Amino acid sequence: MGARRVTQADVAQLAGVSQATVSLVLNGEQDRVGDATRQRVLDAISRTGYSANPVAQRLAGGRNQIVGVFAYEPVFPRGSGDFYRPFLVGIEGEAERWGCDLLLFTSAQVEGGRRRLSGKARAHLGVTDGCILLGHSEDKQELVHLVDDGFPFVFVGRRELPGAADLPYVGADYVGATYDVVRLFLDRGHQRIGFVGELSDRESILDRLTGYRTAMRDAGLRPTSFDPADLAPDEILDVVRDNRLTGLVLAEAYRAEGIRAAATRRGLALPADLSIAILGQPEVTAGRSVDSGLTWSGFRIPREEMGEQALRLLVELIENRADAGRHRLLPCSLEFGQTVTVPPHTAH
Structure with a gap:
């Protein structure tokens, strides 16, 4: 059998605090835990390798430092065309600069040439701090729901939504x-x-x-x-x-x-x-x-710069930067x- 999974109780014992205090730190309730206590809990988490369910609990600063990438079509080319590669190169480079990990969502099956961002796929977004969306065949009603939920995301490409929904995007002019x-x-x-x-x-x-x-x-x-x-x-x-x-x-x-x-x-x-x-x-x-x-x-x-800017805008939205804006159009050459x-x- 494999090693026993580390629990909150293990973290609490190592940090010398109650399990309730560990929960407060994991939930980002900073004002209810002193800085020194919070740091002991974070150190214990780091030393034990603790992760909750498995990564959905928020860590330091209330974030996982994980950003999702969801494409409505397969991202890896089967022919000569490679539409997504420059976007992904830009996203990866910017993620490295910000010190966050990327999670590529692939569990949603491709049906009729596209994926749907609903059901299990939508639920999986919860393990990330936010998500970058790419593709041609999006369901705009699904995007309206994301905006209404307040989930941080950025679409690569200009998109307009029905009604008053204001979708964040980075596009080309x-x-x-x-x-x-x-x-x-x-x-x-x-x-x-x-x-x-x-x-x-x-x-x-x-x-x-x-x-x-x-x-x-x-x-x-x-x-x-x-x-x-x-x-x-x-x-x-x-x-x-x-x-x-x-x-x-x-x-x-x-x-x-x-x-x-x-x-x-x-x-x-x-x-x-x-x-x-x-x-x-x-x-x-x-x-x-x-x-x-x-x-x-x-x-x-x-395309590469669009990927970079999309990740940058997403980080600013996650951090609730007042000057982030929601729309960026980049010039073409x-x-x-x-x-x-x-x-x-x-x-x-």
Whole structure:
């Protein structure tokens, strides 16, 4: 049989206090225990390795120094794309600086491509001081419940909730970044620029669409946006031809290579005949086109910094910092690349 588990009574005996005093220290009731007594209890806890149930009781300062990470989709890649790695690198580095441990929640099974933050998964959050949430397929009603419960958490990515619920997040400034990419086209003489992206209520897509429309209207031009959900790359090029577009901005990076290949089959060269930019490259590890050798124009998302800032904001919320704020948007870096040039009718 294994060694006997250490109990509160063992801690009390070693510290020379009552078991009730140990409970007060574990529950963070600092004003009812003197500093010297509290320190003796904490020293006894450290020496015995005591943990309650097993880590849910709060230790020094009323916290466990454990931060949860919950992803709605699997975090470890099975293909070539590695969407979550930079976020996790940033989170891990910042956790090390703050001296806290990370707990990755994996017990919630993936159903239909996503996890749910309810039932057992929600109950498990209680062993942490707070949690960082990542993913595309969140249930917003679950997030409303987290806000209402007062549980500290931060979402990686801008999120808006129904009603008055104010969700803490660290996101990327897709509005400003998309505006700058469209200006890249405009400065080279383009006037017919199309937006290709899923028309949904996802904040990341809506922000890109807002940046595109604002830039076009500021230039006195008519926006042209369409949802490519049911369109093959060749059909997207048909839309380009029918609307006499000279440039495209793509909300989803994975469509870029298919459109480039379809253009090549039609005898169209990028960017001489059609300029294309990617509005962020979330699953492209390098900006270079696989087949053509071109470096895509567009912007890059500061994913590692978003992870760092999410952990930092979470710690500030746990500590009830009055100056913490609840929303942070980080700038993206513009990538000039090689896929945007002057439109065909002005090339000569």
